[in-house]
Amino acid sequence: MVKLDQINISNKGLTKFFSPIEATILRALWADGDMMTSELTEKTKIPLTSVAGTLDRLVKAGYASRTVDNVNGRVRYVYSPVYSEDEAASEITTRVLDSLVDAFGPLAVENFSKYSGKK
Amino acid sequence: MKIIGELNCIGLCLSLSDFAPYIGLLIVVSIALLAAKQMRARPKNRLFTFVSAQVVALLAILATFYIMQCSEMLTVYLYSSYVVISTILIFGVLRFYDRILVRRLDAKPVDGIMDWVQEFVDALTSASVYYYDSAVPKAFAAGRSIFVSVGLLEALDDDELKAVLAHEAWHIRNNSRTPFLKQLSGYG
Numbered sequence: 178m179v180k181l182d183q184i185n186i187s188n189k190g191l192t193k194f195f196s197p198i199e200a201t202i203l204r205a206l207w208a209d210g211d212m213m214t215s216e217l218t219e220k221t222k223i224p225l226t227s228v229a230g231t232l233d234r235l236v237k238a239g240y241a242s243r244t245v246d247n248v249n250g251r252v253r254y255v256y257s258p259v260y261s262e263d264e265a266a267s268e269i270t271t272r273v274l275d276s277l278v279d280a281f282g283p284l285a286v287e288n289f290s291k292y293s294g295k296k
Numbered sequence: 297m298k299i300i301g302e303l304n305c306i307g308l309c310l311s312l313s314d315f316a317p318y319i320g321l322l323i324v325v326s327i328a329l330l331a332a333k334q335m336r337a338r339p340k341n342r343l344f345t346f347v348s349a350q351v352v353a354l355l356a357i358l359a360t361f362y363i364m365q366c367s368e369m370l371t372v373y374l375y376s377s378y379v380v381i382s383t384i385l386i387f388g389v390l391r392f393y394d395r396i397l398v399r400r401l402d403a404k405p406v407d408g409i410m411d412w413v414q415e416f417v418d419a420l421t422s423a424s425v426y427y428y429d430s431a432v433p434k435a436f437a438a439g440r441s442i443f444v445s446v447g448l449l450e451a452l453d454d455d456e457l458k459a460v461l462a463h464e465a466w467h468i469r470n471n472s473r474t475p476f477l478k479q480l481s482g483y484g
Contacts, residue, residue, distance in 0.1 A: 225451060229431040229433065230431070232431040233431050233432060243431075247409055250410070250411075252446060254446060254450060
């Protein structure tokens with residue numbers, strides 16, 4: 178999902194490419210920038226037990242980064258988005274177009290030009 | 297077919313050798329010790345008889361090895377290497393598995409981010425505490441090390457964390473360090 182190896186065309190918005198929890202977390206990060214885990218769970222209203230594994234996946238896949246911070250003796254993760262929303266959109270688009278060209282070759286390219294002509 | 301040939305060869309060598317009765321005696325003693333292990337009640341005695349049985353069996357193998365006159369000793373080599381490898385695995389890997397985990401998880405000493413944790417564990421047992429990069433709250437013990445994820449440090453307050461650390465320290469003191477020995481002695 179995070180690795181874009183599975184795309185659900187019928188889903189809405191970001192959930193075409195990400196799981197619902199991943200999409201919610203990414204939108205929160207894009208909207209508010211750096212965030213601690215507790216802020217993330219508050220903003221997204223998703224319990225910690227559900228976001229923890231997803232956050233690990235997002236970091237591993239390179240969509241989010243985090244640093245360990247020690248505030249008043251308390252250890253905290255601070256998350257930040259690696260790409261802006263636009264950068265993520267163009268990366269996803271490139272990956273999808275690549276796979277279309279890989280599958281259909283010249284026919285895909287022909288359709289791209291038709292598509293941009295329509296616009 | 298080759299294995300059967302070698303077994304015949306071993307049998308021939310044994311029957312021709314003067315040592316054969318002694319080897320037979322060693323094997324009988326070893327089996328008797330294994331049987332006695334099942335009847336012993338106290339964990340220490342169970343463990344002692346089990347180790348004795350293994351040592352006697354090893355002596356029997358060494359004696360067989362010594363008197364073998366044939367060239368085809370593949371089965372003996374195989375069994376000997378099995379004994380050596382499994383001994384290393386059982387005693388070595390379990391004891392040093394934490395070293396492997398530290399590298400695999402890229403774990404770092406907890407002193408780097410929290411000051412009182414290592415001190416707290418030192419008072420309970422001799423173990424190093426490591427933290428590793430994961431938001432999933434987890435804690436476990438291996439070898440002489442305790443591992444906690446950053447997610448756990450984040451989620452728990454000091455008292456809750458102390459409870460978890462004490463639990464992991466208990467593993468190190470009682471069970472996890474040598475789970476196979478505990479199992480053999482039929483304890484816990």
